[in-house]
Amino acid sequence: MLLFRLARNKLFSMISIMSYLRGFSVSYRVSITRVDVSIDLAVERAIELIGGITKFVKKGDTVLIKPNLTRVTSEPHVCTSPDVVRAVIRLCWRAGASRVIIGESSPVGVDTEKAFEVTGMKKGAEEEGAEVLNLKKCPQVIVEVPSGRMLKRIEVAKPVLEADTLINVPKLKTHCTCLITCAMKNIKGVLSDASKRELHRLGLYEALVDLVTVVKPKLNVVDGVIAMEGLGPVDGDPVEMGIVMAGDDPLAVDVVAAQVMGFRVEDVPPLRVAIERGLAPKLEQIEVLGEPIERVRRSFKRPEVDLEKYLKCVEIYMPRACSGCVGTIMNVLKIFEKSGELELLRKYIIIAGPIEESEIPRVAGKQLILFGNCTARYRELGLFIPGCPPRIGLTVPTLERGCITDVEEERYLRRLKKNGE
Numbered sequence: 001m002l003l004f005r006l007a008r009n010k011l012f013s014m015i016s017i018m019s020y021l022r023g024f025s026v027s028y029r030v031s032i033t034r035v036d037v038s039i040d041l042a043v044e045r046a047i048e049l050i051g052g053i054t055k056f057v058k059k060g061d062t063v064l065i066k067p068n069l070t071r072v073t074s075e076p077h078v079c080t081s082p083d084v085v086r087a088v089i090r091l092c093w094r095a096g097a098s099r100v101i102i103g104e105s106s107p108v109g110v111d112t113e114k115a116f117e118v119t120g121m122k123k124g125a126e127e128e129g130a131e132v133l134n135l136k137k138c139p140q141v142i143v144e145v146p147s148g149r150m151l152k153r154i155e156v157a158k159p160v161l162e163a164d165t166l167i168n169v170p171k172l173k174t175h176c177t178c179l180i181t182c183a184m185k186n187i188k189g190v191l192s193d194a195s196k197r198e199l200h201r202l203g204l205y206e207a208l209v210d211l212v213t214v215v216k217p218k219l220n221v222v223d224g225v226i227a228m229e230g231l232g233p234v235d236g237d238p239v240e241m242g243i244v245m246a247g248d249d250p251l252a253v254d255v256v257a258a259q260v261m262g263f264r265v266e267d268v269p270p271l272r273v274a275i276e277r278g279l280a281p282k283l284e285q286i287e288v289l290g291e292p293i294e295r296v297r298r299s300f301k302r303p304e305v306d307l308e309k310y311l312k313c314v315e316i317y318m319p320r321a322c323s324g325c326v327g328t329i330m331n332v333l334k335i336f337e338k339s340g341e342l343e344l345l346r347k348y349i350i351i352a353g354p355i356e357e358s359e360i361p362r363v364a365g366k367q368l369i370l371f372g373n374c375t376a377r378y379r380e381l382g383l384f385i386p387g388c389p390p391r392i393g394l395t396v397p398t399l400e401r402g403c404i405t406d407v408e409e410e411r412y413l414r415r416l417k418k419n420g421e
């Protein structure tokens with residue numbers, strides 16, 4: 001009788017009833033819409049399904065929209081689409097926002113202002129009457145993390161804290177260390193570069209979960225129009241998904257996103273940690289509105305961080321390296337493999353990421369390759385490849401010489417200076 005009454009009540013969808021039967025109360029809502037007519041309509045409907053824009057943006061609000069600008073590129077599967085952001089901006093104006101800012105602090109080593117320009121985000125935002133803001137250049141405020149297990153305090157860009165509403169607009173992508181990157185991981189881009197490095201140094205998965213306990217977007221709108229599979233978050237392949245997702249809880253959004261990409265939630269390390277800590281909902285606690293997951297699900301190619309394959313030839317030690325160095329090293333290894341030169345790396349140990357001197361493996365007969373600026377302080381110990389991540393690359397001639405040539409280094413430094421890094 002009770003079930004009959006629930007079924008008649010439009011507020012309860014089938015999924016709610018199933019959850020009720022399993023003993024879970026549904027307390028999260030995530031919507032999925034298809035881009036059939038336009039991105040604008042898909043974004044509007046996704047937000048409408050979870051309560052409409054006026055639930056999140058009030059008259060007179062200053063809104064800060066945080067896209068994902070992870071590289072200086074116009075490739076549509078790497079960064080958040082400017083069209084998705086444009087649609088969100090229009091809705092904010094419609095809700096009566098007084099100021100809309102598109103704020104980003106791209107990964108360490110990536111020029112945020114160039115990323116704004118090359119992705120088309122700056123042009124799109126300005127045409128919609130919004131401002132773009134490089135959060136790296138803003139004053140940073142120290143924020144305590146009271147329930148942090150790894151992070152005790154972080155540096156957050158001041159405009160993020162001053163905004164009335166933070167809207168997180170991530171891209172749906174695979175990630176070489178976290179398996180997926182979506183709402184939770186995108187929040188990292190409100191931090192100073194120093195805090196981003198600290199996250200990796202302390203242990204990315206726990207630290208990301210710590211971060212979402214203090215930086216909470218009111219709304220998350222996922223750009224799943226052209227997603228990424230394989231070696232994400234920058235070197236993967238495009239996937240035409242044609243969807244938009246929305247939800248008010250970043251962890252609930254990521255739980256659904258993992259399912260949409262064909263992954264088990266517990267295989268996504270930061271989500272697994274969040275679930276263990278009782279912070280992320282189970283799928284059964286989430287009401288999925290709009291398109292059912294089964295109708296949009298696609299098995300994404302995993303990021304091929306198939307280190308096992310390479311570890312037979314090369315010793316690699318990068319326990320806390322971020323995706324910049326992990327992705328670049330994987331690409332370097334693939335290039336060596338393709339040219340049949342992987343064996344050349346047998347006499348080396350590659351080290352990347354923030355590590356302590358006591359952790360550096362020293363093996364008789366093996367030379368060290370110190371990959372990336374995190375290892376710069378040990379540069380005297382072996383072949384140092386500068387960059388964050390290195391863009392000169394690790395090549396056979398570099399190995400043969402045992403050093404980066406002055407010309408290469410000079411060219412590299414010039415490029416850094418030109419980019420203002």
Ligand code: SF4
Nearest residue numbers: 324325372373374388
């Ligand atoms: S040097 Fe490499 S591991 Fe260190 S912050 Fe830069 S990209 Fe990440």
